[in-house]
Amino acid sequence: MCAALKRCAYRHKGKIMENTNIVTTEQQAPNTISASNAIFNVQALGQLTAFANLMADSQVTVPAHLAGKPADCMAIVMQAMQWGMNPYAVAQKTH
Secondary structure: OEEEEEEEEEEEOOEEEEEEEEEEEOOOOOOOOOHHHHOOOHHHHHHHHHHHHHHHHOOOOOOOOOOOOHHHHHHHHHHHHHHOOOHHHHHHOOO
16 A cells, blocks of 8 residues: 655644645555466466476575476475465475
8 A cells, every 4th residue: 555645735724734634545456366367377377387398497595406397396386376375485395
């Protein structure tokens, strides 16, 4: 939510009074997609695949059993997405 300050000056019994109002506006939520729907969205699936490939290319930030395995990393990425967690944190708890 974004808040903007609006000030109004007016006279009351010969004195200048100041009124401060806070005006709030709703910001539109970013487009979100669930893991279950991502496989049916070509753009989202491409982004997940690219991230899984990036994750699989890692040698340090993922466990050894996931390094070089983009399909396994894709499963981790999709599960992390469903849980709303960091994929690297989820990967650390796999065996």
